[in-house]
Amino acid sequence: MAGSSFVDYVKIFCRSGNGGAGSRHFRREKFEPKGGPDGGDGGRGGHVILRGNQNYWTLIHLKYQRHVIAGHGGSGSRSRSSGASGEDKTIEVPLGTVAKDAETGEVLFEITTHGEERIVAQGGRGGLGNVNFKSSTHQAPRYAQPGEPSVEVPVVLELKVLADVGLVGFPNAGKSTLLAAVSAAKPEIADYPFTTLIPNLGIVEYRDYKSFVMADIPGIIEGAHEGKGIGLRFLRHIERNSILLFMVPSDSEDIRKEYQILISELQQFNPELLDKKRLLAISKTDFLDDELQGELEKDLPDVPYVFISSVTGYGIAQLKDMIWKELETSMLER
Numbered sequence: 001m002a003g004s005s006f007v008d009y010v011k012i013f014c015r016s017g018n019g020g021a022g023s024r025h026f027r028r029e030k031f032e033p034k035g036g037p038d039g040g041d042g043g044r045g046g047h048v049i050l051r052g053n054q055n056y057w058t059l060i061h062l063k064y065q066r067h068v069i070a071g072h073g074g075s076g077s078r079s080r081s082s083g084a085s086g087e088d089k090t091i092e093v094p095l096g097t098v099a100k101d102a103e104t105g106e107v108l109f110e111i112t113t114h115g116e117e118r119i120v121a122q123g124g125r126g127g128l129g130n131v132n133f134k135s136s137t138h139q140a141p142r143y144a145q146p147g148e149p150s151v152e153v154p155v156v157l158e159l160k161v162l163a164d165v166g167l168v169g170f171p172n173a174g175k176s177t178l179l180a181a182v183s184a185a186k187p188e189i190a191d192y193p194f195t196t197l198i199p200n201l202g203i204v205e206y207r208d209y210k211s212f213v214m215a216d217i218p219g220i221i222e223g224a225h226e227g228k229g230i231g232l233r234f235l236r237h238i239e240r241n242s243i244l245l246f247m248v249p250s251d252s253e254d255i256r257k258e259y260q261i262l263i264s265e266l267q268q269f270n271p272e273l274l275d276k277k278r279l280l281a282i283s284k285t286d287f288l289d290d291e292l293q294g295e296l297e298k299d300l301p302d303v304p305y306v307f308i309s310s311v312t313g314y315g316i317a318q319l320k321d322m323i324w325k326e327l328e329t330s331m332l333e334r
């Protein structure tokens with residue numbers, strides 16, 4: 001199935017490394033039998049780090065990665081030598097990954113930019129060697145600090161798709177067909193509801209090498225906010241989309257009403273969704289003549305709209321222009 005590798009939730013047990021112990025060494029050399037303390041510091045324990053990587057789109061590469069364990073810091077040693085730092089472990093994640101404490105559900109942070117690094121499990125600090133504790137009154141300290149212990153952090157990583165345009169519509173509205181028509185994505189398309197069970201993303205090429213990401217999500221039905229159908233689980237994927245493209249087929253009994261139902265589902269799920277720019281595409285217009293289109297236009301909701309057919313290509317260029325114009329405006333507003 002196209003996109004069956006879409007993994008948007010993983011649980012990983014992370015453990016940082018212990019800090020290395022400080023050393024209690026005393027210098028003993030041939031002509032200096034009481035050379036004083038020279039024990040170096042222990043090395044820092046390794047961190048477990050999350051790093052944003054724009055080349056990843058899902059969490060599939062982490063699906064079987066249940067444990068990530070960083071290295072322990074080395075002990076300090078003679079001649080003020082510090083112990084080696086423990087090896088850090090870095091987990092690469094797609095942009096839009098939210099890290100939560102797996103036990104409390106508390107959001108730890110979110111990765112939104114390429115190269116951004118956040119520590120999930122902090123490595124233990126290395127202990128100070130005895131050389132640090134020497135003072136005028138205490139010339140020969142026989143103690144050094146132990147390293148700090150490691151920490152264990154079970155985390156849940158959740159992906160919110162960072163698309164520019166999210167497709168919102170009832171099942172069968174033609175969302176996947178549109179995505180397939182404008183991008184290289186190959187979502188499954190069929191003449192029955194709920195063909196799409198997991199989101200599909202596609203890159204839409206626009207003029208002059210510009211492009212944007214379109215997210216095709218499973219159809220939303222009346223009552224989705226109460227958990228009906230499968231829309232609810234994926235509604236969170238459109239929380240981050242900067243534009244919502246509503247799709248209602250031209251043969252719908254009542255375009256305005258269908259649009260209102262979609263709006264009300266989104267609003268009941270999360271009212272902030274309605275702060276986004278909205279566009280309406282009336283889909284499957286390949287059998288529509290001008291007269292019928294004129295009739296439909298008389299009773300459309302108050303939102304910028306375009307008539308399209310993903311089969312003949314009718315209105316697709318105009319749709320892309322509209323999307324790009326809105327994206328440009330929202331980028332300027334940011």
Ligand SMILES: Nc1nc2c(ncn2[C@@H]2O[C@H](COP(=O)(O)OP(=O)(O)OP(=O)(O)O)[C@@H](O)[C@H]2O)c(=O)[nH]1
Pocket residue numbers: 169170171172173174175176177178188189190191192193194195196197217218219220283284285286308309310311312
């Ligand atoms: N004639 C015509 N048929 C279309 C058009 N777009 C989609 N269809 C048909 O409508 C049916 C549903 O299309 P999909 O793209 O799978 O619809 P969807 O919105 O992704 O549906 P779900 O994944 O179930 O939510 C398929 O049989 C498509 O071939 C169009 O522009 N013209």
Ligand SMILES: [Mg+2]
Pocket residue numbers: 175176177187188189195196216
């Ligand atoms: Mg679909």
